[in-house]
Amino acid sequence: MANHGSNGSSDDLTFPLEIPPAKIRFTKLFIGGEFVDSVSGKTFETIDPRTGETIARVSEGDKEDIDLAVGAARRAFDHGPWPRLPGAARAKIMHKFADLIDQHIEELATLDTLNAGKLFSWGKAVDIPSVANTLRYFAGAADKIHGQVLKMSRELHAYTLLEPIGVVGLIIPWNFPSTMFFVKVSPALAAGCTMVVKPAEQTPLSALFYAHLAKEAGIPDGVINVVSGYGPTAGAALTSHMNVDKVSFTGSTEVGRKVMQAAAASNLKTVSLELGGKSPLLIFDDADIDQAADLALLGVMHNKGEVCVAGSRVLVQEAIYDEFVKTLVEKAKEWVVGDPFHPNSRVGPQVNKTQFERVLSYIEHGKREGATLLTGGKPAAETGFYIQPTVFTDVKEDMMISRDEIFGPVMALMKFKTIEEGIKYANNTKYGLASGIVTKSLDIANTVSRSIKAGVVWINCYHGFDIDCPFGGYKMSGFGKDFGMEALHKYLQTKAVVTPIYNSPWL
């Protein structure tokens, strides 16, 4: 039933498995509190990456639909109750929303597995419960948005108001359809904004389900609108809309650049970007090799490598390099490829044909450029978009597989001599999203933490995400933070209020 790393053959794979009953209930756009067809009447196919077959046809939003959705969000912001509710009242509705998600965990996890090839067991145990908790965290933040009273240099009284920024456009990627939806929607709701969400065209299904639950929870009409569709049409309309006050985008660096250009060319809306990465994991001589190998594999194989923070460059100090490689190959076998609905599978299919072919072409590049293929390197099944967990050694800094974001289960292994050299390699990238360090030395941990130009440093762990922990990139990995109280500030703007005072007993 499953494939063991590079040794498996497609005969072992019985795809697709019987799946839990998943009726696709929502396929239309959600605008102003109603599910509606697109203005053009057009639909697009959304597919099951296990087979490449069509799951459902979903309304295809375009410019006119974005106009309608922005109009609804604008009215909800300018005249509706949402930004006028006390934070505690918004929190109450958000808690209800979270409770409703908890009641539909299995159904939602099924949609993401069906639509994105994500592990069902993981979705059920981690992803979906976490999105409910993200809502709860920001519900708890809704009544804790503090401005400041200022220390003026003259007889003036001044304070700051942190006001909701208005209508926000949220563009969500396909690799974590649920997590990324709530990473953006939750702080925007807490801040009192209204929003138009464009999910990725690959994974529209759970987003539309969340729209339904939002309405059931009592989120007023127009506060959350969901327009499924493509980037160059719906996405571009949203980012260049004159009536959108802010866009938050997660996706590739290439598209991120377009988003920012569109914002600049239209109404100079503020933008936050969470983009690509080529994150280094540095393993030092004093590391526990077993732990290091586990972390290295987790870093790049988790979610079949379709993770912006994937630890896709593993840099190992030379004294332990050989032993590390041996351990790694052994442990790579634990990353069983198989139907994501099967409880033993750890690697599901890539999200679609484009990604599947892209990853394979990078593997070919790696071979051509002279890297050594240690394990994997091939499709893992005859149907669907499965790829074997793949590890290259002898990777050089200038090879494509060490420079480009592959977004697949492909690890590039490199050797370094000194701490300084490790740091140099780690920073030799246009990206700066995440990084990892494996060491027992306090000094190495502290020195390297400050030296790496990346938005997060995981020491002796990887993927150490937490709701309270801000996350976002350095350099061309973007700007603005998701998660934590910092995320709120993307959806707020600061107003200073100043007035003279007379005869104040203190200043």
Place this chain on the structure above:
Amino acid sequence: MASRTVSWLLARSLSSSGPRSALLPRGKKLGLVSRGGIHRYNSTAAAAEEPITPPVTVPHTQLLINGKFVDAASGRTFQTLDPRTGEVIANVAEGDAEDVNRAVAAARKAFDEGPWPRLPAFERQKILLKCADLVDKHNDEIAALETWDNGKPYEQAAKVEVPMFARLFRYYAGWADKIHGLTVPADGPYHVQTLHEPIGVAGQIIPWNFPLLMFAWKVGPALATGNTIVLKTAEQTPLSALYVARLFHEAGLPEGVLNIISGFGPTAGAALASHMDVDKLAFTGSTETGKIVLELGAKSNLKPVTLELGGKSPFIVCEDADVDQAVELAHFALFFNQGQCCCAGSRTFVHEKVYDEFVEKAKARASRRSVGDPFKAGIEQGPQVDSEQFEKILKYIRSGVECGATLETGGERYGSKGYYVQPTVFSNVKDDMLIAKDEIFGPVQSILKFKDLNEVIKRSNATRYGLAAGVFTQNIDTANTLIRALRVGTVWVNTFDIFDAAIPFGGYKMSGHGREKGIYSLSNYLQVKAVVTPLKNPAWL
């Protein structure tokens, strides 16, 4: 209209569910008589009626130690009385030093070895949210216990205070996972961070005027930050705390985390304040007792102490104020909760230009105040909490008359049974009269005349207290001047008694130390640990 405004403000400030018409009867659930049956204080009919039977039984009268209800070590009990009649509601276990020792030991163990401080903050949040949900579910019983024991209007307890209690716990639940230390810049190659750690075992002593809200102000931040607690309730009002503490255990609070001792100040309270194994003490009560508490903290283990004490808060009505609104708010500021508020606006300063009109209208408003059985719908004022308070208030009223203040209305007990006092208004009050200097803690309004701003600032600040103030003006400059000049912990401008969960509350001067509610309250229950380590070749400093 004006009374609607006050109701609305009250609802807005104290209710968790946003604007709604506060203090409306909750339907026929309790078989309460209709609004038509309200009696004014100058009628004696109401008090002559039989008191309404409270729609609740008393479920718990024992001490709560280590998750179990237990008798006092001595086996002793004391009576808790119904202030409507002076009759016994229940005999309650009387905690003393030995019981405090047991409770502190349980809290110590729960802190040093138990799960509570070790739970992820997110899990603590979830339990606190569940506590709030359970309190919502039992809203009416809890409110009935509160009214029975304290005498406050049932509608105030049921529509405002119990919902506010749940609201406070939801607020603090949201803080649990957002308590942030800092990374700190250093002068040299050092990495510096601060850890905000729970302080340990917190001793908390709460008063009888808002038994549940004071519970929430103290227990909420202490639990959110991961501490364990020994709480001593006021001997006048032990019942509601025992009920909600049981609900908290149902919600999943581990044993030993929250221990409740009923008992008296000189015995149980003193034992707690001077206990060597209590790491922090929080007290709300009179300034006199606060001094003793602080001394005991100093004499024993130097435990840090926060105090929320008495007040004689000025309510300043300027010449440009809307007099009708000012009268209504000044009335509310003083008479709310039978005048048993530490922040009561008990010195009503009125500008001479509007003084006569104000006095006339204040008198009329007080005369209209509906006094009676607090379980009756539409009642604004119930009895004072006990005979001691009742006698003290009547003594102050006599002193006002003797000193030459003009008694505009009230001045007597109301009815012939229980601890009801007529809404009382004095005009022509002078700064040196006792009724202008002492905290009366009853339904007695003192109106004073002033001429100009500097004068009223000086007179307002001429008190040992500094808890709160009300300012009534339309003029932005007047408002700004008063806001900064008044030496008090809260200034309400054109409003009064707004007590949101996020608004800090506490006193200047002899009204206390520290702040409760809001982000400020968390620091009362946190220790700050600085962590410093050298950096080798840091990329930046």
